Amino acid sequence: MHVMKTLVLWILPVILLCSFCSVAFWIFLSNNNVSPNPSSKIPQKVSDTQSCKGCKENVFMSKALGNYSNRWKKNEANFKRFRSLLSGKCHAVSKAVVTQNNTPLGSNIIYDGERRKPIQVTQALFNILAKEQPFGNATWESCAVVGNGGILTNSSCGKEIDSAQFVIRCNLPPLDNRYEKDVGNKTNLVTANPSILHEKYSSLMERRRPFVESLRPYGHALMLLPAFSYGHNTAVSLRAFYTLEDFGSNGPLPVFLNPEYLRSLSKFWRERGLNSVRPSTGIIMASLALEICANVHLYGFWPFSKHLNDSRRITNHYYDDRQSKKNVHSMPAEFEHLLKLHKQGVVRIHLGDCQPTHR
Template sequence: MEITNHSAPQIEEMRALAYKSWTANRDGVLKFRQQLEEYKASVMNTILTQNNTKPGQQVRYSLNRDALANITSEIFNFLPKESPFSKVRFPKCSVVGGSGILVNSKCGESIDGADFIFRCNLPDLKGFEMDVGRKSNLTTLNTISIIAKRYNFMQTMSDSKKFIRKLQGFHGYLWMPLFGLKSGLSYSMRVARLVHLSKDIPNLKLIIGNPEHFVAVQDFWRTKFLSTRISTGLYVVTLALSLCDETNLYGFWPFSRDLNLRPLKYHYYDDLDGPLSVHSLTEEFSTMLMMHKDGLLRIHLDQCT
């Protein structure tokens, strides 16, 4: 995942993009949304609600399509009556990834200046506010990579308390894929119960991703020659493009060196070596870069001023 594996012209092209003036393509964004509609990837179906789901209904897991799960009465009670995104659009959004390119970026103020802020996979904010900001409106929670690795599958009271303390730094919505992998349902339910019942996170509401929407978005991107499972980051970018007039990306950079060939950490907030092999982040980034060129979204690769 070294940027030195890329040719000098490619590096120069990305560096030039970081400084080139950018113009939003409103018509292009509308066309993109129409294409999503054609693949049943409408923002209307993003989450499970009491309007689009019934107790006793069976749903397919997004990553185990041959397996079915029941919408129990408990799960049904987790769901909002209707989607909070069905009737809203935001003028300007920030989508914040976790790349080490954010270190010393001083992008916090720019990120927080948006009307709606998406954050991926419950990142650390405390201590990094100058570079990544402090506000949040929708934060994703990947139960496989986060709950399993950082919170010991939520097995003990200590794990739960540690998790709740982390959540207290976030506001808005906590999006989680309850029906991602069948093997993850049991500990994902522990998380859902905890978030739904806790009185210590009054500013955060649980929303459960619709597995059919994830599959629809996956199918859409396969038409764009992305054959591997899409990352949470690309999924959230897709959601932002559905909801926002202007989408700004920060912390999306899959390489271990920046544009000046200085070494980077994979995440700005930990020492993780690299991504899951199930994703092709370089291909995803190349796709986002083309969308940046076309004015559909704006990628920030340099320091913010």
């Protein structure tokens, strides 16, 4: 009996102390807005994310529209200054394309997109390189660089694009009758992303005639292949070259984009605050045009899912809604840099519908 009383006397204070600590703990949680059940906060976080979906895009769009004006006038001094900076760093006229002059037999080509063993210029590789730089020293009076943005849909910009002296298109876009009114069909240079060759043409490991026939809309344009950006691009790009040669194609002339030029161009834009993993094809071609053209016009450059005029939903490309790799390219940031050049009178960005005007 004595033992029981002793236990009660010891246990009772412990119980009271535990109760007091428990109450104090709950009061502390309540006062600090901390929930003991983590899952109770999850719906709120998801709701916040969903409710703000597109907020960042809206901010970018508002900023873009604030810097954009249809009343554009070229500033010759700004144009010459920027062009001089660009050509001084990148030398597109002599280095944009791999040639026998800038890449001698026995030299090494260093990939610009990854660290790997350089590829040596063997006799076989040297033989298929362009003998000279395709751009020469000539300057085209007007160039249209055509991005593939959905903003071109129903734009009626086709005739205006085709009126440019030199037309650059990106990533083998479709140019059939469905799109001619909006994007035109004239092509002097077209890029060919190896991912398209892998996905649409089975890496040119199967039937190759469909690939050759698909190139007919581009006529005798230069076809620019980034064969030396990544190791996995080399073989398929060479197969594209040999396919056109084997079929005796009277179509595009394949040439290879120079990784040295791409490294210089990436550094040029990084020095101006563009920190994407790699510049997109669009800004590469816009940069090239700024070195070889006296007047540069950009079409289809609009990296947003809403139209600038009425905020209606538009597709990512004028021909499909496939999304770009956002972890590689920073399209809104690139567009912001191009908009600065538009505002400075260096390039003209065409947004919205085209009107019959004299340029």
